[in-house]
Amino acid sequence: MTLRQPPNNQASNYVKELLERLYFELGKKVEFIEVLGARELHMVEQGLLVGALARQVGIEKKHSSLIRIPIPILTFELIQVSNSKQCGQCNLKKIKSISYIRGAVIAENYLKQLPTLVKQFPIKDAYSLNHLLLKGRVDNVLMMDFEMTDEIKFKDHFIKRSIEQKVNYHYLSPKYKHLKQPLLKALAKLKKDGVIDKLKYKYRINMKRLR
Structure with a gap:
């Protein structure tokens, strides 16, 4: 086979x-x-x-x-993860910038719906995305649920919002x-x-x- x-x-x-x-x-x-x-x-x-x-x-x-x-x-989900220490409630309509993994089609398609004023920063891989979020280098990211580290997943100051589910x-x-x-x-x-x-x-x- x-x-x-x-x-x-x-x-x-x-x-x-x-x-x-x-x-x-x-x-x-x-x-x-x-x-x-x-x-x-x-x-x-x-x-x-x-x-x-x-x-x-x-x-x-x-x-x-x-x-x-x-x-x-x-089954997986596209998640917006935000650092509330840096952007409060981090309302998606009010954010100034967001990072994502370059080539992630589901994320790129979603980003097309955001206002053009939102700056987009593609990152090379999930490790870098998690690292930058933990270090406070970025305020908001888009990632798949399985890409999120436990350190981010179980800390309450990181806000996690489900954007889209795929089956x-x-x-x-x-x-x-x-x-x-x-x-x-x-x-x-x-x-x-x-x-x-x-x-x-x-x-x-x-x-x-x-x-």
Whole structure:
């Protein structure tokens, strides 16, 4: 079973291990190969990949032959984190600047909705974003819930606001549509056995405390 090698981050590593466990339940071994993300869906349609790793509902509009496994494999949120010591209530409509990880599409799309007067500072990675916030170098950031460090998550002077939730599903190639029901049963089994919860804990998925 061949799938695209995901990027190296917590959410992607969670999805990778979950899919490995999932296909193992079917007695199959997954091989991950380097493929451009933009090519993934086309290769799935052609049967060159068994499926797409984790995608949002709606891709069926352009790729109608793909088969969605109707149990989410990844749910995450875009969070605005603000330092109340520096900006009070940090109302999003009144903030002067905000930082985010360069290339994070969900964050970049949201930032397009903000007033043009809000200065935007892209940062290279989640580590730098957390570090700058903790050091007081930035007042507001946008990050995924799984990227937030415990030091920020559990300190009350950091205000956390949920901006948007995303739900991702595994999609199968039409060539492998016969695997839909077995995968559904395997997902249900992994959930019942507590495997999914252990993986979420391992990769810090959906571990949060918002206010």
